[in-house]
Amino acid sequence: MIVMNQNSKPSPAEGGVLEAPKRTLFQENWNLFRKNRLAMAGLVIFVIFFIIAVGGFFLTYGRSPVFDPALVRLQEKLRPPLSKPNLETLKPEELPRLGIYLFGTDDLGRDIFSRMLQGAWVSLTVGFIAVGIAVVIGVFLGGIAGYYGSSQIPLGHLLACLLLGGGVIAIVAGRTAMGISLILFGGATAALLIRVGYAEGKRPIPKALSVLFFNLFSVDVLITGLIDIMLCFPVFFLILTVVALIPSKIHYIMIVIGLTSWMGSARFIRAEFLSLREQDFVTAAKALGVSDWRIIFRHMVPNAMSPVLVSATIGIASAILIEAGLSFLGFGDASYATWGNILSSGKDFLFDAPWLTFVPGFAVLIVVLAFNLFGEGLRDVLNPKLKERH
Amino acid sequence: MRWTLIAVPTLLIVFLLQSYLWVPSYEEQGENPERLNEFIEGSIGDAQILNPVLSADSASSGIESKVFEGLIDRDEDLRFRGRLATHWEIFEEAYFYVNNDAWIPTLGRGDAEGVIRFLRKAMETRKRRDDRVSRSLANIEKIEALPGRTFEVSKQEKGAGGESVAITIRVSAPPRIRMVLKEVDQELFDHLSELLGRDYFSSFDGARFIEVHPKGFSSNREAYGKELLPATAHNPVIVFHLRPNVKFHDGHIFDAYDVKFTYEAIMNRRNLSPRIADYEPVKAVEVLDPLTVRVVYKRLYSPALGTWGMGILPVHLLNSKALRQEAMHRGLDPDKFTLRQSQFNRRPLGCGPFRFREWKSDQYIVLDRFDDYWEGPPNYKRYTFRIVPDLLTQEMEFYAGTVDGYGVQPHQVERLSKDPAYQSFSGLSFGYTYIGYNMRREPFKDRRVRKALGMAIDVDKIITYVLYGQGEKITGPFLKQTDFYNHAIAPLPYDPEGALRLLAIAGWKKGPKGWLQKNGKRLQFTLITNQGNNLRKAILSIAQDSWRKIGIDVRTDVLEWAVFIQERVNKLDFDALILGWSMGIDPDLYQIWHSSQIHPNQLNFVAFRNEEADDLIIKIRQEYDHERQVQYCRRLHEIIAQEQPYTFLYVGKWTAILDKRIVIKEVDPEGKPRYSRIQPTKTGNYTFYFNKWIKLPEVPRFEMEG
């Protein structure tokens, strides 16, 4: 979704520099993209998947959905695909909506087709939300690092943040008294800083407090440091640790995947910002007195997004795979059908009911492949170097 | 350049692929004599610690049962049989303090001598009679008086400011009477009080004979009196006669000191033994001579005998001197070094049929045959315990011939049992699955609701479709293959209509939206279970489904094991849960069903309370006579089935698959080998004769099949 929006609305900055009509950039890209047949196939499958997933959501949602993915019919367990239901043992409301078990049933007699429908929606959400979180964090931190990179962080700010953060952690850890006192101290420091800081222009900082304004390191150092720290964790292992320790709800899984995969986009954005900052249109905007936030989000972010977009598309694919891997290890959320957990619970029946493995297995394969091919096509199109040659 | 780039990977791939030619296939393995002499068992998890005193996981205990040997074990019919002990006697020593203040009918007040004379006379006169009291008297073998004595005990107590203060208690105990009984008799004192006066024992006040120093702390005198001078005491005694000339794997001869050491190792607090609770009732383990051990118990505790099936450790390798030496050798602090740190736990040594050879964590544990095994060496030369963490790949390895036995899943058995190359076994397992209701909460306080919930679930359906028939219905908490189980109790019928009627009687009627409600409140609760058990997850959805059908609004939640136990079960924060118990053979139900065990972190988390049941539970754990124990158990079973604190679902069947080439080999007196098919025992244990198994190069044909 994000992808389409960004492409259909070419950024004003580029449009401004080029004298051609605004639509041409998009059209030019689109023409380029169309030539890449694999990527086109990816896009088509992606759109189909998207429609199925949204449809799946409406068809499997609620107390008595059209296709009930959780309906247990034990007497109909492990029926092969396309088999007809046994009319004698089923109540009318238990009959599959299509009249046959399109993809067969699993070990509890649940209809795989309904489960695949629900799973499509869940997999799609896992992918989009996880990547959404990662992109938001990445753009935010990368943007700050790239734009404000050289400003220094005074000791006082750091102190206040550490105290507040420590307080929150202490409360989470169950030491409420210590946490509250830490937060109070942190709040006091912050208030003091704000008071003194606002008065800064008018009168000099008192000597005693000047230590609070001692510059430690730059924002850039802080954020790249944070990125480095995050990169030190093996991603799948980190996700596994967190997911194993917290209750496995699909929301947590999405959030955890998101929180552990923002580093790529942060780096891209930072690098783009470092070069964009020096460009004329930014200087011009600054000279016009446009506010920092407006410059960042209105002018710079749209120009820096293309590598992020590509990595986001591929990120969605890998989020779906990670969810499948977690399900395989038993950390999936059992209250929803996801393609990952249909696949991993089906593998025990590989010899008795191969469709339980093959249907979701190939579905994941096709969708992930589509995302990857689409992302790759996008990369080719958005890469200015490759474009020149056409 | 170009050709190198292509040649290098091609060569690499060709090299890797040709390795296939060197690997033995299923058929080739069958021709290898070495392979036939080895049994390979596949397991999902590794053993944790190979020391019978310290381990608590099933993988470890499987290995330990092959390396170590206990004093006794259970035979084909689950009765005790001697292993390291050839035979044993159980009798009792009973004590009571002479109560000078009590009025004894027809005697008046009596001192020690007087009481003894009185009892002797009663024994004499009632010799011929066959009532309960007389039987108890006839059971007395010896009766004697112990003179009074004084002694001091020091204790720690909390002072006024919360600090701990050392206090001294001076006890001047009155004379005591000691009786030796031929058999354990839990009702002895009840019966004696019919002779000595109803309150002869209960009016004895121990607190009168103690003084507490310093004086300020005497508020607990009553309690100390009860603790230090109990009016009566049962001291059951077991005397084990050990088998002579049994060798440990290093050739050292096993004797009574090893038994004593094993007991001490368990009781040593620093070892953190998980079995400490089993041996807590032991008062003393005494070595009478190198082949006789006497175990005295503090109180009646009938599960005691079963605990001596525990593997015996070699004292000569693990005594404090040996441990100190090991600590020094490894450069560790000898004062902090305990059995738990010793390398022994990674290379154990006992006197079982197999001797330890090698352990590679998460790969395999290899045991070799012990040729000096007292019962004669096993047929297999080697036993390998192999860790294959994935169920499907275990199956693949079984096909490839590199696993002989594995924990096969029910649906696999259905398919494999048809294959002519394999033989399959099944039997009831030692555990059951149930839905437990938190009876502290509405609506589960009402027995009718619990019963209705049970009636709404079609257990047969669960067994047929979820377990593929590999399970049996169960009605109560005892092992189905023992006598303790009451087969007269009929399982709850599957009857949703009846359940609705029962609920209607209890006040739950259908509301406007089809949900059951009472006083405007919906019948609504959350059913939880733990992650990682597919059967339970399946039952969860089935239960939810069947209850919803009759209009109960059930939510479900599947929680990670640690969270499930620590946050929900231990804190008693749940409505209903699906869980299983794995049981020992012994019928002791104290921890799970006694009403004193309903607090957080205890196992009666459903809060089952029933006075008669409490009484029976205590009686069962104090009764040493099998027949009487069986009676108590059957009654208890009845009560529990009536109260329905759990919906007892099923006891699973274990299933096993073996290659048909594995058979029992026995050698007859003339030295000719005789082969027979492996048959499970009556209680369903197919590995009972494991030491006689062997693998043949091809499937044998048994001519005489009955």
Next chain:
Amino acid sequence: MLAFIGRSAIQKIVTLFFVSIISFLIVHLAPGEPSQIDPLNPKFTQEVLERFRKEFHLDKPLHIQYLYYYRDLLTGKSVSWKDNRPVLKKIYERFKNSLWLFILGTLITWTLSFPVGIHAAIRRGGLYDRSTTFLAYLLISIPGFFFAYMLIIFVVTHFHVPVIGMETFGISSTGWYWFMDRMWHLLLPSILGAAGGIAVLSRYVRNQMLEVESQDYVRTAKAKGLSPDKVHYKHALRNALLPFVTMFGLILPGLIGGSVIIESIFSWPGMGRMAYEAILARNYPVILAVNFISAILVLVGTFISDLLYMVVDPRIRL
């Protein structure tokens, strides 16, 4: 140069410090406690559990636990809670097993990716290029365990040979037989481990080659009338190889990374499975040690790749 080394060493140590704090907090703040032994085991009393907590310092405040823990780790005294064995020794044992997979996997990845990628670049847009592109994406899109099962079942049902584990069990083969048996058991897991790597690296090689081929000096070489082989493999390839030199540093973390899924499926006793089992049992010392060591490897890896970058490309001054 020295200044750079010193500066980045300090930077890395600070990063490592924060990594240690964060991983410690994640592990300790999560709900649930180390289930040393099944808390529902009727044999386990509350008292025994309490003593376990004490033995593992779990009764102390967090910062004290932190100090205790890292003191033990750095002095090599840290022991696994599950079996009381020194953590470092345990890790080393597993490391040896993972190492084989890692080496063979890396070999396959690197030797295969280059010819495939270069070829695709030379035939840009051709059938070969498109089919390898498609194959590469197929390889990274297939869920690992699905692929693994397909392969295993194919091999076992068609060839009747064992593929699981590090060697064929119950056959005490020696010499060449032993070595080849091991190779065979290494084959499938390392191919699976390399699949993703081949896909990514071959794409990268292709793009790198394309980049270089569009440079002026390659055009010049072509214009000079040199044979295409010479142009591609001598002029273009050499320059395209430059960035790959720096990637050697970045494969270092893979040493300890071992894939949990592949190791579980193949019952390969490697690092990944050990870490996974440690997480399940909440065996904190092992989890934290693995995390710590892998962080060190990441940091050392980036450091080496920075250095290599400087050595290879003298224009860069860090």
